[in-house]
Amino acid sequence: MITIQEALDLVLSQKQSYGIEEIPLTEAVGRFLAEDIFTDRDAPPFDRVMMDGIAIHLADLQDSLKPNYPIQGIQAAGSPQMNLIDTSHCLEVMTGAILPINTNTIIPYEEIEIKGGKAHLNIEKVAKRFIHYQGSDSKKGEKVLGKGKQINTGDIGILATVGQAKVKVAKLPKAAIISTGDELVDVDQSPLPHQIRKSNVYSLWASLHQDGIQAEMHHILDDKEALREKLSSLVKDFDILLLSGGVSKGKFDHIPEILEELGVQKLFHRIAQRPGKPFWFGHHEEFNTKIFAYPGNPVSTYVNHLFYFKQWLHASLRIGWRFETKELGEGIPGNPNLARFISVNLDHENGKAFPINHNGSGDLFSLAHTDGFLLLPQREGDYSKGERFPFIAVR
Missing domain, CATH: 2.40.340.10 (MoeA, C-terminal, domain IV)
Structure with a gap:
């Protein structure tokens, strides 16, 4: 047996770049950025109104407000910038609108009453407020997302804001998940007393899905010829194989033997750890395929995948990874x-x-x-x- 660190070093020695691809923004969540993202203009791009109400010109913070302000017009969101011609008047403004010229303060509708074409105030003093100033979030040309970041739902909004209709991301490996064993039935079937439903393949599929990898699922019965035939095809067709079961010392644990018959170089089998000791890892040089063959107990499969595969994937994508x-x-x-x-x-x-x-x-x-x-x-x-x-x- 080898130590955890020795096993991890061998896994990471097989890190593999799969290149870069450009995908639509709508498909980018969960993927890893392959480029730095910069703002294409100030954010916000103009002094933005933050509340529905009126915009006035306040010369001094200590100035008392007038009891009322005649309304010159309405500055709607999405409309060209208006100009408050007379500073004794006001403009009605909507949230998201550009701040009118010659105004510097927003008073919300909650603090006024409109009647007779005038805004009557129920407050005596006010600060310059409720303005989202141009460039206060980000200046034009500022880096807002870094290469290697896994894109989350908040990042999608940022990418849209800076005009990234297409996004360059790290290309992901083509993956297959394989369960083995006569005791396993599909999730929608009723097991016989000696059978159980497949679960490990779904946990692995979900984990890969979180990282943007759309994996295929396969099942092979405990028959050496069936295993040999199916694995021979999968090794050629996929970049990574994730197997669950068939790697321990049982009489039907044929996976290590068959993989080596197929030309897969064993890098290790068995680690001085619990759970997950029988973990088998190898590499097929001709097809450049990595094989993660986990023991079948569900917690063993799960923890090996989280610890070894996740670190391998991040290393392959040239993304830093460290457990807290x-x-x-x-x-x-x-x-x-x-x-x-x-x-x-x-x-x-x-x-x-x-x-x-x-x-x-x-x-x-x-x-x-x-x-x-x-x-x-x-x-x-x-x-x-x-x-x-x-x-x-x-x-």
Whole structure:
């Protein structure tokens, strides 16, 4: 067995750039920017009215307001800029409109009454307010989004504002997710007493989907010839294969043998960790395919994917990635032979991580109550309360 760090180094040694592509803005959420984004003009591009009401010219903050202001006209949003000709008058203004020339203060409708063509004020003094000044958010030419950022829903609005109808993003690998085993049935089927529904492939699909990867799902029965035939095709057709199950020491765990028969170079099999010890990782040089073959227990699959694959993907996309650390909320015994990913809940007041009880790596339902995993290194002594360790969040 190798250590977690040795395994991670081998995984990252296979990082792979897949190039850049330009996609429509409507398809960009979740993708990783391949360019810096700059504002094409000031934001906002003009002094913008922030409240519905009237615009007046206030010469001095200490000036008393007039009891009423005759209304010269209405400055609507989207209309060309108007000019307040007489500073003893006012203009009605709508939220989002350009601030009229010769005005510097907005008084909301809530503080006035309009009658007889005049705005009657129910306040005596007012500050210069409710104006969103030009360039106060961002100046023209300022970088607002950086290369490598994963585009979220808020970023979509920014990209639209700066005119990015198309966005350059990192091209993603073509992925296939493969489950194996005679005991698995589709999610819409009723299992027999000795069967279970597929779950790992859906967790993996959802995780890839979060990163913009649209993966295909496949299932292969525990038959060596069927495994060999199907995997031979998939290795040629995809950039990455994610397998769940068939890599332990059981008599029907044929995956490692078949992958090597197909010319896949094994980089490691078995890591000194719990859960997920039987993880198998390899590379097919001719087709440049990376194979992540996870053990079948759901928590083992899940934590290996979050820790190893996520770091590989970010390295491949040339995006920095570092897990935050959390403080252990209580002491627990050490383990000199195995590093451990322990399921934890976070105290939402102080952020400390507390281990939770569950039924091992086969307990899928424990994930419903898990905020994430602390990575505890191999150690002779105990892990002490208050120590900080890498935290892998459940996403």
